[in-house]
Amino acid sequence: MEATWTRAIALHASLVTPLARFVHSLEGIVEFVGGIEYDTEPNFPLSFGLRGYTKLFSLHYSFVSACPRLVAIDLNCDTVQAPNAIFKALEHSLPTLKTVNLVGGSIWRFDDQIAEEALRRSQLQQIKHLVIDNIDIDFTSQLNGSVPILRSLSIVAEVHFNHVRRLFPGDRSTLRTSRLDVSTIGADRFTDLLSSLCPSFETLEIICRDNKLDDPPYLRSYEQKSFTSYSLDSVAGFESLSSLTNLALKRFQGPSLPFLNVLCTAAPHLNTIDFTSCLWISTPDSSNPASDPESDHPTRIFAELAVLANLHKLPHLRCVRLGYLPTIDANAYPVLAQSMKTRNVELEWVPCRPDPVE
Numbered sequence: 001m002e003a004t005w006t007r008a009i010a011l012h013a014s015l016v017t018p019l020a021r022f023v024h025s026l027e028g029i030v031e032f033v034g035g036i037e038y039d040t041e042p043n044f045p046l047s048f049g050l051r052g053y054t055k056l057f058s059l060h061y062s063f064v065s066a067c068p069r070l071v072a073i074d075l076n077c078d079t080v081q082a083p084n085a086i087f088k089a090l091e092h093s094l095p096t097l098k099t100v101n102l103v104g105g106s107i108w109r110f111d112d113q114i115a116e117e118a119l120r121r122s123q124l125q126q127i128k129h130l131v132i133d134n135i136d137i138d139f140t141s142q143l144n145g146s147v148p149i150l151r152s153l154s155i156v157a158e159v160h161f162n163h164v165r166r167l168f169p170g171d172r173s174t175l176r177t178s179r180l181d182v183s184t185i186g187a188d189r190f191t192d193l194l195s196s197l198c199p200s201f202e203t204l205e206i207i208c209r210d211n212k213l214d215d216p217p218y219l220r221s222y223e224q225k226s227f228t229s230y231s232l233d234s235v236a237g238f239e240s241l242s243s244l245t246n247l248a249l250k251r252f253q254g255p256s257l258p259f260l261n262v263l264c265t266a267a268p269h270l271n272t273i274d275f276t277s278c279l280w281i282s283t284p285d286s287s288n289p290a291s292d293p294e295s296d297h298p299t300r301i302f303a304e305l306a307v308l309a310n311l312h313k314l315p316h317l318r319c320v321r322l323g324y325l326p327t328i329d330a331n332a333y334p335v336l337a338q339s340m341k342t343r344n345v346e347l348e349w350v351p352c353r354p355d356p357v358e
Helices: 005-015 018-022 029-034 055-066 082-089 112-119 187-196 220-224 257-266 304-311 334-342
Strands: 072-075 099-103 129-133 152-156 177-182 203-208 246-250 272-274 319-325 346-351
Touching: 005 018, 005 055, 029 055, 029 072, 029 099, 055 082, 082 112, 099 112, 257 304, 304 334, 334 346
Parallel strands: 072 099, 099 129, 129 152, 152 177, 177 203, 203 246, 246 272, 272 319, 319 346
Antiparallel strands: none
């Protein structure tokens, strides 16, 4: 539904009633307000107008202040004074508030000074779930322990993980879920991150934006080793995550049989494995140790029966996405497909495209 001032004013009117106490989430409100940006502003005074603030921010403020029992909310501010107003609007919801999404890339530029001012607010110290989505933070400054002790943390930022790791809470004993959508993450920092998580950690998703392929890639992508990053075999730390139930590593090079073996042995409670847009790497031939470990033969890259043997270690498995596999045949792995079907496990993988004729 298209966002317009007419609809926004009607929504505001519906919230200025006793029904507002039943509204527990304003997730998506920043996108809704942002959609009004190019609609013609009303030429009459608004009942919810705030002196010194734009009409759009006043609308955002009015929605927040009208709902006294919010559990989840999207926030965006356009001036350094705006956090004062928005946190005043949130006062009645502070006892119930658990999830805050700091959302950028919309109508207001949520820059570093404003974002850090919001993160330092004492009102956020009781929240359990924090999303930092495409906002400009001065990643070299220090938050001095301001990040609250969280149960889940999601960060979307077009920068290297080195620049966002300071946004993780110092105390990670309660952290159970983390989603990172970053340009890339180095093997050492990846290992450090895993080592800092407690054994009760449950869900991890990491997307490396810089690793990009055609979708689907040509088969020769395997020969060219199109990702220049390290392989997942070089990352240590999964051995300690015995409670891991959901793992998504997207746009990585290096799912391999040894890595899968470590993962399935260390985390027997896994119900989701997601290697979307990943390229697998080969496994050395144990019968010929002198052979080239980087052989491009498909059976060395993806050994169907060995992969299946590892997946059988996971009694709770419900979904496995294997990424791009080294074949152009969509029916190349029938034993794996039948086994997953028998177990009622969702199986997804993508064959490569045939190489173009030169």
